[in-house]
Amino acid sequence: MIRLKWKLYPSYFVITFAVLILVGLLARAELRAVYLKQLRLDLDHRCTSVSLLLAHTWPETGIYSSYELKKLAMDPTLRITLIRADGVVVGDTDKPAESLKNHSDRPEFIEALKSGTGSSIRDSASIGHEMLYVAHRTQDPQGNPLVVRCSMGMNFIRAELRRFSFTLLWSFLAASILAAVASWFVGARLSRPIEQLSMQAKRFAEGNLKERSHIGTVKELEVLNSSLNEMAGLLEKRLDHVIAQRNEHEAVLHSLAEGVLAVNDRHHIISINPSAERMLHIVGQPIGQPMVEWIRNPEIVEALDKSRQIGAPVTKEVLLYLPEERVVRIVAAPLRDNGGKDRGAVCVLFDMTGMRKLEQVRTDFVANVSHELKTPVTAIKGFIETLLDTPDLDGEQMREFLGLTNKHVVRLQQIIENLLFLSHLERPDLDLQLVSLDLVQVAKRAVSACESLAATKGSKIQLIGEGPAQIQGNGALLEQCLVNLVENAIKYGASEDTIELAIQKSDNKILVTVTDHGEGIPREHLQRIFERFYRVDRARNKATGGTGLGLAIVKHITQLHKGRVDVSSEMGKGSTFTLSFPETNP
Amino acid sequence: MAEQHFHREISELKSQVAILGGMVEGGIGRALKALREGNLAMAQEVVESDKVIDEIEVQIEEACLKVLALYQPVARDLRTVITILKVTNDLESMGDLMESIANKVALVDAENFERSPMKLGPMADKAMEMVHKALDCLLQENVRVAREVHQLDEVVDQYHAENHKTVADGINSRGDKFSLAELKLLSVSRALERIADLATHIAEDVIYLVEAKIVRHRKVI
Incomplete structure (x- = not known):
């Protein structure tokens, strides 16, 4: 991903490039035109001045030597050619006139004959590079028409233009650097609020919903920012609500005397409360771990499996041996989500040890009290029956029987007195008189x-x-x-x-x-x-x-x-x- | 891919060991309860359950061999499989001892157990605690608990030695009135001591698994 700052740069670069190329090309054409115009004017003047000088220096032969013409020119870069109306060259600064061909086909010559002046740009057949030719019609001392042609190489124009091109290139480089700097600044200005917004969103994602940001530079971003803040507020409220609810649930589960254990569909423990941990003797962090590794009682595992299979609660009483022997009644029920999909199972554990003990105490009490009461009563009944059935008992024997009967009656009385004493002690309004x-x-x-x-x-x-x-x-x-x-x-x-x-x-x-x-x-x-x-x-x-x-x-x-x-x-x-x-x- | 399969197999193996452990742990508890209460039906149940334990042991062993052959694990993975193999073996032996305790119920009634001067009750509690902790430390790979198990072993050994002495004293003082039940109870004490030893083995195997150190036959680990 490219940062916003650098995203701007290519467009800046293209614009700079296009503008410089366009301006460069126009300027170059204009420059060339200016140079040409200047050169043409210069050659015009030269033609005029050469024409004036001709009358004084016209040779006898009617043909100028190169040397003589050069003297007239006073400039080594200037080429002067004198052409008769029939196209025969009568003088040239660069070559002997005799060696030159008939010039009647040259466009500047034709134009000059016709209208007085003429010019043309072309590669000179005789010199070999681009030249500007300017020709004037004049007369030789004899009054015959004569064309004076001045020409100059255009090399220097091309050199000038190349120099200009180089200048253009350097200025382009400088401009692109400037564009980079400019785009960096503009980008930074634009991206700072966006970065702030993204930092803010990140803070929200991390759960820090309290902080609020303010961005006042760009309207669109400010709108985005305020909706972000609004969203955070709502989120915070809802989250608080959910957390409070979860805490309540946890507190309820935590304080239950019954053990609660929930497993997911892969039999990993998803929730367990302290009562269940105590009953199952679990020490450590079993949440998220496979159930069998923590609760190894096969009966509990089986009950959970079965309840998931049949989709209904399963009740079972299991014996646990640690830390001491316990009777635990478990009710396992399948966990289903709203769509009825299997989500695991939940198991509630009731510690029945105390209740079983109480039941035992009660049955034992009834059995014991009957036993304790029955023994003396049976004995007394036996003695009385004996007394009734044998009327001829002597006094000694009768005393013995009555003595034994008395002993059991006393015992019966003791038991009853003690029971009454106990129930007296148990009375809630007992005044102890401490x-x-x-x-x-x-x-x-x-x-x-x-x-x-x-x-x-x-x-x-x-x-x-x-x-x-x-x-x-x-x-x-x-x-x-x-x-x-x-x-x-x-x-x-x-x-x-x-x-x-x-x-x-x-x-x-x-x-x-x-x-x-x-x-x-x-x-x-x-x-x-x-x-x-x-x-x-x-x-x-x-x-x-x-x-x-x-x-x-x-x-x-x-x-x-x-x-x-x-x-x-x-x-x-x-x-x-x-x-x-x-x-x-x- | 193979790695994933391997780890699934390993966790499956661990679950099986947990189930086996749970059966052994519960079986020992039930055998002792049957002995305390003279409950023959419960004892019979325990004796029956040993057969299932033996079956599961064979299954786990076969599964271990399959894993070894298929994945050829190295380092900790190899140690895990080896540990499971050894622990399964130990648990099976515990199952046999549990069966032997249950078998005594027919010969020793609740009265004998109650009146015995031997300290079988607290000894059984300690041995049970060791088995529970040994399984905990194995399944949670917890070295600290493993060391606790190792320390408890001495306590159980101490009880066993005392019980021996109590029986010897009993024979000396009571002579021919000395009951057979008392001797049977001594072998229960012996079984408990062996169970504690096996629990210690498991704990030592856990230390091997986690720290790759073999600590058997050492006093301090």
């Missing part, structure tokens, strides 16, 4: 309450406490909570175990830990032992007694005190329950 109290004192009371139970297994309870540990709490509830934990530790600890009940402070928190050295709790059960009636080992509830609600009560009481409960356990080494409460300054 007071500032020292946890170490509460722990002391709990330890003394458990001492008799500990004695039955030969265990000891060791209280490690750095009092005072002040918290806002309800003493009776907290005591119940600690008693439950310590009783559990005694029941599930080794025989002759040392149960450690430790109270310590750390980071504005009061930590209460209860440690036993029993068998430990398998990892799978750790998260579930705080559920009501949940038992690690169904076979053991009879041996240890207990209602299956102790830890549920612990959890509730702790949560009512804004605390949290944790458990850690190692198989064969024992378990540690940790309660942490926020400390209050006394």
Whole structure:
């Protein structure tokens, strides 16, 4: 592409060239005419003066010698020829008259004889180059007509004209340089606003729509500029709108708890939200990459494929193993554009782990509560039936049966009381009656309450406490909570175990830990032992007694005190329950 | 033209490896879940899936050989094909180990697994993490993740050694009361350790692929 500046130059050059050629040719013709006229006039004068001189120098013989004529001429470039009316040459400056042929056919001679003067331009047969001939009719001393012809070479005219041509050429070169400079300036003046406009358009293309340009030199360009600015304004508005919309969409996708994953028709990921990344354990930048390289679960890939094939949503539940086991329900649906063309597929992932857990808790709860209630009722029913069927029981046996029945009734009562206690704790309008109290004192009371139970297994309870540990709490509830934990530790600890009940402070928190050295709790059960009636080992509830609600009560009481409960356990080494409460300054 | 074809074939191969990896990864997860829950049906499913894994391995291998013969790749392209070949092999071995874990389900019930003093749970988590990361680093050609895998291998080895010791102690203290299930679980520990080793191999192959350095048999890579 040629810049505008240089685009102008060729036309300037052609114009300059044409003008100079035209002017040059005219000037050259005019010049030649002027020279000729001058020369002819000069030769006219010469003829006249030679005619006048002839009378005085006319030789006896009637024929001039060259020398004599040259004396008359006084100019070596001038040729003089004297011709008689019959065409016989009687004198010539350049050659002897005798050697010259009859000149009666020369046009200037014929013209001069006829009208007095004559002239002609031609190559001289005798000299050899272009000459101007001028002839005058006159008379010799005898009164015979005589033609005097003066002639001169025209070489000098041609030389003059060539010099003029050279001058013309030089001036042409100078003019073309001038034209270049002129076209550069004009071009620059024209192209500057255009360049400005194109820079502006470039800025718009780069996305900088804020800037506005002003061009005041050329009307057409100014119009173009203002429509460009207008366009940028519109574009900016629309772009802002689109960006805002996209941001909104992104924010919505971003904050969704459900995972969203979209792939294009070549199975490359086009969109994924953080929830999906978390569920699928994706770390990095998967956008634009092949899906299979990031989501290797064959079931998800299959579901997406299938939904695209059948053109309808596909629902599936898949198990994911990382970072922990999750149940994820996926709904894959095909992506279609307005024309119904296949654009890929989108997949929504619902994390069902929590819900599955809750469902499990509920079924387990119903099963467990029925089991727990049924056992004593069955026993009581059995004893009563026995009593009814055997009326002749002696007093000792009857007492034994009634004692056993009583034991199961007490157990039933315990379960019901605990359940009521739990539902009491769960009441939203429960008034806790919190007071500032020292946890170490509460722990002391709990330890003394458990001492008799500990004695039955030969265990000891060791209280490690750095009092005072002040918290806002309800003493009776907290005591119940600690008693439950310590009783559990005694029941599930080794025989002759040392149960450690430790109270310590750390980071504005009061930590209460209860440690036993029993068998430990398998990892799978750790998260579930705080559920009501949940038992690690169904076979053991009879041996240890207990209602299956102790830890549920612990959890509730702790949560009512804004605390949290944790458990850690190692198989064969024992378990540690940790309660942490926020400390209050006394 | 040929170059384009070649790259299409390579990305097709990578996709296949990703699918194979996904099957192995999911299979190991399911085998461990079946073992934890004593779920025989799930174990059977895993055993069946190993056959598919074997088939895919053969397919990928044939495809690799075809690519080698047709395009005669050099430099990084050659390394890519070689890496895919080796990784496929490793994944197939993982599939066998996954099958062997699933086979133990019939002999070990959930109770045994729960009560075992061996640290199989955390060990399985680490091994799974290694497999996941090994596949990630392979498919994304990420050397940093590859080095992470290499570091994790030591952790799994440590677990395996501890498990060995736990079993030895158990035999010493309990004598004839020592159960067969415990020994079966030890072989699960062994399988996990092998899986971790294979994951490390894959990571090392990725380093070879990206940096053209063979780092096997080195402590620090």
